[in-house]
Amino acid sequence: MNFILKKLTTMIITLLVLSFLSFAAFEMVGDPVATILGTNATPEAAAELRAELGLDRPLPVRYGSWLVDFFRGDWGESYIYHIPVRDMIHEKFVITVTLTLMGFFLAVLMAIPIGLYSARREGQWIDRAITVLSQILMAIPPFFVAILLTIFFGLLLKIFTPGTFVSYQDNLGKFVGYMIFPAISIALPRIAMTVKMLRTTVLGEMQKDYIRTAYSRGHSRQTALKQHAFKNGLLPVITFLAANMAEMLAGCIVIEQIFSVPGIGRLLMTSISSRDIPTVEAIVMILALWVMIVHFIGELLNDAVDPRLHG
Amino acid sequence: MKKLFEKHNNWFFRAGFVITAFMLLMILIGQFWTPYEPSAMDASAKGLAPSLSHLFGTDKFGRDIFSRVMEGAGSTLLIAFFVVLIGASAGVLIGAVTGYCGGIVDEILMRICDGITAFPSVMLALIIIAVLGPGKWNVIWVLAILFIPSFARVVRTEFSRIKKQNYISLAKLQGVGPLRIIIRHMLPNAFPVLLPAISIGFNNAVLAEASMSFLGVGVSVNEVSLGRMLNDSQNYILRGLPWYALFVGLTIALLILGFSLLGEGLQKNNEG
Numbered sequence: 001m002n003f004i005l006k007k008l009t010t011m012i013i014t015l016l017v018l019s020f021l022s023f024a025a026f027e028m029v030g031d032p033v034a035t036i037l038g039t040n041a042t043p044e045a046a047a048e049l050r051a052e053l054g055l056d057r058p059l060p061v062r063y064g065s066w067l068v069d070f071f072r073g074d075w076g077e078s079y080i081y082h083i084p085v086r087d088m089i090h091e092k093f094v095i096t097v098t099l100t101l102m103g104f105f106l107a108v109l110m111a112i113p114i115g116l117y118s119a120r121r122e123g124q125w126i127d128r129a130i131t132v133l134s135q136i137l138m139a140i141p142p143f144f145v146a147i148l149l150t151i152f153f154g155l156l157l158k159i160f161t162p163g164t165f166v167s168y169q170d171n172l173g174k175f176v177g178y179m180i181f182p183a184i185s186i187a188l189p190r191i192a193m194t195v196k197m198l199r200t201t202v203l204g205e206m207q208k209d210y211i212r213t214a215y216s217r218g219h220s221r222q223t224a225l226k227q228h229a230f231k232n233g234l235l236p237v238i239t240f241l242a243a244n245m246a247e248m249l250a251g252c253i254v255i256e257q258i259f260s261v262p263g264i265g266r267l268l269m270t271s272i273s274s275r276d277i278p279t280v281e282a283i284v285m286i287l288a289l290w291v292m293i294v295h296f297i298g299e300l301l302n303d304a305v306d307p308r309l310h311g
Numbered sequence: 312m313k314k315l316f317e318k319h320n321n322w323f324f325r326a327g328f329v330i331t332a333f334m335l336l337m338i339l340i341g342q343f344w345t346p347y348e349p350s351a352m353d354a355s356a357k358g359l360a361p362s363l364s365h366l367f368g369t370d371k372f373g374r375d376i377f378s379r380v381m382e383g384a385g386s387t388l389l390i391a392f393f394v395v396l397i398g399a400s401a402g403v404l405i406g407a408v409t410g411y412c413g414g415i416v417d418e419i420l421m422r423i424c425d426g427i428t429a430f431p432s433v434m435l436a437l438i439i440i441a442v443l444g445p446g447k448w449n450v451i452w453v454l455a456i457l458f459i460p461s462f463a464r465v466v467r468t469e470f471s472r473i474k475k476q477n478y479i480s481l482a483k484l485q486g487v488g489p490l491r492i493i494i495r496h497m498l499p500n501a502f503p504v505l506l507p508a509i510s511i512g513f514n515n516a517v518l519a520e521a522s523m524s525f526l527g528v529g530v531s532v533n534e535v536s537l538g539r540m541l542n543d544s545q546n547y548i549l550r551g552l553p554w555y556a557l558f559v560g561l562t563i564a565l566l567i568l569g570f571s572l573l574g575e576g577l578q579k580n581n582e583g
Contacts, residue, residue: 010426018426140568141563141564143522143541144561151548151553155548246431250433253433272441272528280438288430291431295429
């Protein structure tokens with residue numbers, strides 16, 4: 001319990017520091033009033049707008065009220081589209097989270113059986129092939145996988161047409177179908193890393209005394225591996241996958257760009273270039289929250305599997 | 312050189328060494344000589360497929376992609392080099408101090424590092440570049456700072472281990488000052504763990520630069536780099552010119568593969 005409280009405190013402090021820094025950083029970018037009014041703004045109009053947006057108050061005051069509003073669910077209004085940021089982000093967030101989750105489950109569903117299989121066939125040719133292949137796949141950046149998939153499945157086989165994204169609100173089936181290739185792009189390097197890690201940890205467990213005890217009780221290598229080594233070998237993999245979930249979300253920013261998926265990553269990029277600060281700040285906050293929560297869940301899972309870790 | 316191979320007698324190191332050496336050689340040659348002038352346009356050779364005269368084909372302006380890749384890879388590697396140089400120097404310094412001193416300084420610095428590493432570095436870099444504006448040196452500084460924790464952590468762990476060794480206690484008893492202990496006695500012994508970290512640092516720096524420039528928040532529009540070229544080439548894929556993106560992507564993947572294998576091989580050696 002003490003450990004959870006400690007983690008939670010660190011999490012909240014990091015979140016506050018990060019949000020304040022990003023808030024302050026965008027102060028330096030330039031005057032949002034100039035962005036909204038354009039070049040032909042009169043000083044009177046500028047001052048009026050500044051008062052209306054609350055920009056005439058000092059920075060810490062503005063940050064405080066922004067933070068309070070954020071957690072109340074009021075994320076401000078877009079400088080560019082003049083609609084509430086929350087409405088704008090909602091759909092895009094669902095899209096990106098779907099993409100991340102698809103990639104994540106793909107990674108888990110593929111990596112755990114393959115890693116276990118590889119460990120079971122240790123030293124045989126199939127194990128070597130898996131090891132070499134995963135070593136190579138690990139080094140291939142997700143965006144290159146995306147390009148290869150686009151060329152191979154889009155251009156040569158014509159299985160999917162890039163740029164024909166359909167929102168989940170219009171057609172759920174087509175939406176999921178379109179997201180499969182982006183999800184593969186994100187998942188592939190993660191699958192390779194997880195396979196490698198699971199194989200190493202499981203084989204490491206197989207060297208330990210309790211496995212010898214299991215053998216002496218008449219277990220075969222197969223059952224010893226399945227019933228004992230697997231469970232303990234999975235432990236470090238859980239934390240690793242949780243950290244991956246955060247990396248995958250960041251990976252989405254690039255992948256969305258390649259597959260023209262209108263997710264939160266694309267919105268972040270366009271908002272940054274158009275200096276739509278309320279939108280950028282809300283996205284940064286959401287991404288940060290997501291990363292924190294995922295890490296936290298990873299820690300909790302770890303704690304549940306092995307309570308010794310945190311005393 | 313022979314000693315290096317005898318010491319790191321594993322498959323990873325050899326493969327990584329060969330790939331990295333080949334890429335570095337190509338980049339080095341590209342600094343002095345390229346088959347064509349990288350920015351020279353040739354109206355009679357627009358959008359050509361790969362052939363013997365244009366190994367990687369040409370783009371829509373008739374520029375030779377192979378020559379451009381050689382130039383761009385050099386720029387990407389230069390960025391990675393400075394990122395690792397700055398990141399590793401600062402990381403070693405911080406890691407050495409926290410590992411040697413321990414206590415409250417250690418606690419505070421490590422919590423800051425935890426906070427930075429919790430967030431995917433590309434995401435943080437994106438936001439910072441959005442504020443600073445694109446450009447080669449902005450990318451270098453941002454990535455270098457974000458990479459400090461990974462080096463600091465490795466060095467710190469090693470230092471707090473070495474600190475407890477007898478020969479350090481002996482040196483202290485003999486009245487050797489802390490600065491001399493850190494530099495003369497501890498740093499050389501932390502080197503074996505620093506080496507794979509540097510290799511992985513190169514790997515991550517190339518990947519980060521490529522991702523950022525690809526998104527348009529890396530180097531500025533008139534600078535060359537592999538990520539920048541990947542951004543250009545993306546528009547060609549669906550217009551039936553896929554090899555531009557293919558070869559640029561392949562170059563990035565090979566650079567990363569080389570460094571990651573090298574790092575893996577160096578690490579294997581430490582594990583014994």
